[in-house]
Amino acid sequence: MPQEPAAPQVTDHGGGVHSIKVPIPDNPLGHTLVHLVDTDRGPVLVDTGWDDPASWDTLTAGLRALGTDVSAVHGVVITHHHPDHHGLSGQVREASGAWIAMHPADTAVVRRTREAEPGVWLDYLCAKLAGVGAPEEHIAPLREARASGRMRTLPGLRAALPDREIVPGDLLPLAGRRLRAIWTPGHTPGHVCLHLEEAHPSQLPGNGRLFSGDHLLPGITPHIGLYEDPDEGGAADPLGDYLDSLERVGRLGVAEVLPAHQHAFAEPAARVRELLSHHEDRLSGLLALLSTPLTPWQLAERMEWNRPWSQIPYGSRTIAVSEAEAHVRRLEKLGRAERVVGGGVVRYRAV
Numbered sequence: 001m002p003q004e005p006a007a008p009q010v011t012d013h014g015g016g017v018h019s020i021k022v023p024i025p026d027n028p029l030g031h032t033l034v035h036l037v038d039t040d041r042g043p044v045l046v047d048t049g050w051d052d053p054a055s056w057d058t059l060t061a062g063l064r065a066l067g068t069d070v071s072a073v074h075g076v077v078i079t080h081h082h083p084d085h086h087g088l089s090g091q092v093r094e095a096s097g098a099w100i101a102m103h104p105a106d107t108a109v110v111r112r113t114r115e116a117e118p119g120v121w122l123d124y125l126c127a128k129l130a131g132v133g134a135p136e137e138h139i140a141p142l143r144e145a146r147a148s149g150r151m152r153t154l155p156g157l158r159a160a161l162p163d164r165e166i167v168p169g170d171l172l173p174l175a176g177r178r179l180r181a182i183w184t185p186g187h188t189p190g191h192v193c194l195h196l197e198e199a200h201p202s203q204l205p206g207n208g209r210l211f212s213g214d215h216l217l218p219g220i221t222p223h224i225g226l227y228e229d230p231d232e233g234g235a236a237d238p239l240g241d242y243l244d245s246l247e248r249v250g251r252l253g254v255a256e257v258l259p260a261h262q263h264a265f266a267e268p269a270a271r272v273r274e275l276l277s278h279h280e281d282r283l284s285g286l287l288a289l290l291s292t293p294l295t296p297w298q299l300a301e302r303m304e305w306n307r308p309w310s311q312i313p314y315g316s317r318t319i320a321v322s323e324a325e326a327h328v329r330r331l332e333k334l335g336r337a338e339r340v341v342g343g344g345v346v347r348y349r350a351v
């Protein structure tokens with residue numbers, strides 16, 4: 001007998017706000033919390049989930065469990081372009097005619113990814129890795145993939161182009177609700193949090209609620225790497241952006257945070273302080289390492305991760321190096337480290 005599909009996990013957060021746990025296949029994060037905000041013109045979603053048939057089934061079953069239907073969705077507000085947030089937006093728009101809103105800096109990433117030839121992207125990645133001192137054994141598999149033409153399709157190649165722009169500081173067009181966009185760059189250049197400027201339904205003290213996307217999570221430090229923009233030319237400072245964004249969100253004084261992973265939580269100010277001091281410690285640790293000039297790769301090898309470098313899998317090493325670069329870029333902007341270029345690689349040292 002075929003098994004009944006498990007009931008979708010939906011949570012009532014009160015005051016016309018619900019969440020649906022939409023699974024992310026083969027990913028330790030487990031799920032994206034897709035939030036649904038009731039409006040006078042139908043439900044509006046904050047994020048949509050990973051582009052996968054099982055995730056789609058969970059999302060649509062969740063909407064039905066909440067007494068509505070995907071065809072009734074009026075709009076989609078995207079916190080940032082990552083595929084676990086924006087993956088299903090196109091399918092939701094097809095099923096409902098909903099608008100999709102995103103910050104223009106992330107829309108630019110979506111447009112670039114859609115237009116990029118996978119080969120051009122691999123060339124960029126190989127050159128970039130060589131420039132930060134990655135060993136040949138790390139770059140070789142990418143070169144081989146490029147030469148053979150056997151390239152795994154990157155997620156995001158089919159991502160939907162948004163049709164509305166999120167303007168920082170403005171209210172989103174949600175009939176009967178007050179949802180304001182707060183630009184929080186760092187995790188991505190166009191990440192936004194959404195501030196629901198309405199009294200908390202259980203009278204928790206504070207200034208409304210915040211949909212925080214990946215910016216502020218109760219138990220995870222979001223990945224802060226360099227923005228994947230071949231044209232940024234060394235000007236971007238994602239970690240500086242992130243720390244500023246954290247302080248901005250801390251100042252809102254919201255009663256409760258509704259993040260896109262894990263679970264809702266109160267007292268965001270304490271979590272903001274924790275994250276600020278985490279990055280401060282990390283930056284001082286790096287500064288100590290840079291008493292001798294190091295490439296970003298060498299720095300990543302020496303930094304503290306959640307496991308020894310030798311046990312970090314291949315793909316995560318590329319991400320780790322990007323994170324090391326974002327930290328060293330911050331030190332450079334603060335005037336605490338400088339670049340030493342020579343022999344085709346970049347090194348940094350403390351000043």
Ligand SMILES: [Zn+2]
Nearest residue numbers: 080082187214
């Ligand atoms: Zn993300």
Ligand SMILES: [Zn+2]
Nearest residue numbers: 082084214260
């Ligand atoms: Zn995410």
